[in-house]
Amino acid sequence: MAETRPRLLIVGLDRYTLDACVRLGVDAVVVCGASGWDDGLMNVPPELTVLRVDDQSSAEAVLMGLRRAGLGAGDFDAVHTSDEYSMVTAGMVARQLGVPGLDPETAVRFRDKSLQKAAVHGAGLPAARCVVIEDVYSVSGLPELPFAPAVLKPVAGAATALTTSVRSIGELRARSEEYRRNRTGQRTFVLEEHVVGDEWFVDGLVFEGELLFLAVGAYGDPCLTAIESGRALWLRHFDPCEESRVYEKARGLVGPALDALGLRDGAFHMELFHDGPSGTLTFGECAARRGGALVHEQVQAKFGVNIAECAVQIALGRRPEIDAKVSPDVFGGCYLPGRAGTLLGCPTPEELVALEQVRFARIEHPVGTHFAAGAVHTSQRIGQVMVVAASVEQLTGRFEEVRRWFDERLWVLPDGLTTRGRRDFQRDWRPDADFGDTLWR
Template structure:
């Protein structure tokens, strides 16, 4: 009896852990890689993976044309998968076209459009922020009032708090509109949400045929918007189900009800909730039908022995993941390494960061010589690191120690400097190098 042929999977967008899982499962893997991800070059592609280059991996036209050029069609694959936020709806449509299982496009829309998402959550009787759609952020002249004392302005289908800000008046909203119009932002449809106070919790889990197989609950050190406003690097940790079971008991009913309201039955998810420490009330924030960003994959795998990427690939193939949860003692969390915007000249290496107390993993993402952009959101970073500690307080202390050590060693030429300003930085950037301009002193 001959061995069965390996399952064939189409992966849209580069995903280091997704590709690794495919290779380990012995799959026949085809990856669609967009031009931006290829040029960035930060994710190594295994030799076993077939790569199809496209202009834009979020475009159905771009992907379908590339598949056709490669001689691939509906008979070429058994499954399709993505963890790229901007490709979720497109992959739903692509899967329907190819006759493959995936999150249906109408369900994917509920996870991409924040206004639709909150409408469905509210209809299910769950608490969430009030929200109104701003059809064109470049033209807010018709908005006479916010409807709330403080609102959160964000793209209706954004990610990672990019272009997310708090506004407290119509005048402030109009100033933001003018700023985006000057910049010529391509994202034009925004949403104004009621500002919700409290701790920002996160939930990362796995669903199969409507059953919640696994859920890791945690929290950000500061709410994402607070991190953006304060400039403090994003950081997070996950709660221990044994010592902090009260949080799971409080959150799991809200998580399962929210997923049911949004119609997700299969896949992984990343949800954000707001917790009021005084009342214990939970308010739905938003949810993505994909793995969480930052170091969620690494922290969950280390803390719970659950590989979210491998689970997602198995679910995409229609297989029930075999999850063997093993709780690692102590507190484990991830954080960003940040810098000002500008030309990066030098920073500590991953090996150097690994020598700091408690650090277990480091990824330096920006190469020396690259310009770090002035990103409005939590994704502004040079790299990321994971820390182990005995307590939540010690975890925050170790984060702070790494930030305090790392920051002064970053050498960067900030954007917007004149030549005089750059010259003034020379003693810092090139210690001991003298620039003289006269022969006789």
């Protein structure tokens, strides 16, 4: 009798999760919302089944889509997602189907930053104090900041979007007015105590409550600092041999924090703040999925571990066999920022990978994409590159060289030009073409 292939319901598109299903022989139905489908950067392999819905983060939309497709409780062995905004939805759908998945109550703790801080504080672990602002459009109930400086952020946001520093009640009120004027969709925010220090991140895997693997890295600048300064975000991983003290310190906080949050199975991405002078480590945030940017690619290059594949195995109740092989090289990723205006052209991933020390490149936006002035979240970029180097100093130097090379070959039509200005731009963009209106003879 042929062995029955495992069946997985995946909520959201994730290239490495889908690839893992194909390689592991998992039959998967992939729930795809309208925004992911329209983006078109990630396609579902032909071996898997696509289930189109309006909004993959809506339990209603997902359950209606399953019903329309004639799918129900007996059609899946588990539910899995790596989409930040679909965590609670995936948990609710798993409970409805009666199959394994992230517990909805646990998912809520990983999405709501105030509940997250409360759980960590309750376990006696260091974390920033915070208060909830139920409606950021109205902050008149706060006569003064509860702590200053403070960080204002959505209670369930991601990618540092709508996250700002506020140093006085006047700045908070100004930000409130701005969000009200712009009709910001997210309105429940938290006001957090500002924590000083370098920003570390930890990506790892847990199975039945046991921490199987963790990779610790650091951002070149804390994410909020990078946004406010306009500098391109970059990140690299620490070496567990040469920088073993980092791993010892991180492990001492990561395990207890995961216990406090209730994550027993799956991948996680945790952010911590390390104060160099005092040596203290403070909990920042944690997501019940692997990190974004090029975290997956860096972990696979540095440690030889495919986090997405392990997460699929864990979702199916299997303990992954992890045989980490640490490379002595330094691996890091950096963003390739754009400029305000409309993208007309840029180097291809193939051209970027042909550059010395560049091991991977991704261009995330097609021609015609419009970029506003100034960065507003950490996902605002044209693409990303992963670089390998012999030292951190060499890594950061190469980042600068690659970004400069990319920017010199980047064509962006600036906003606000007159028609004459656009004609001048066109002559520079296409010096080989003559668009002039000459006299016919």
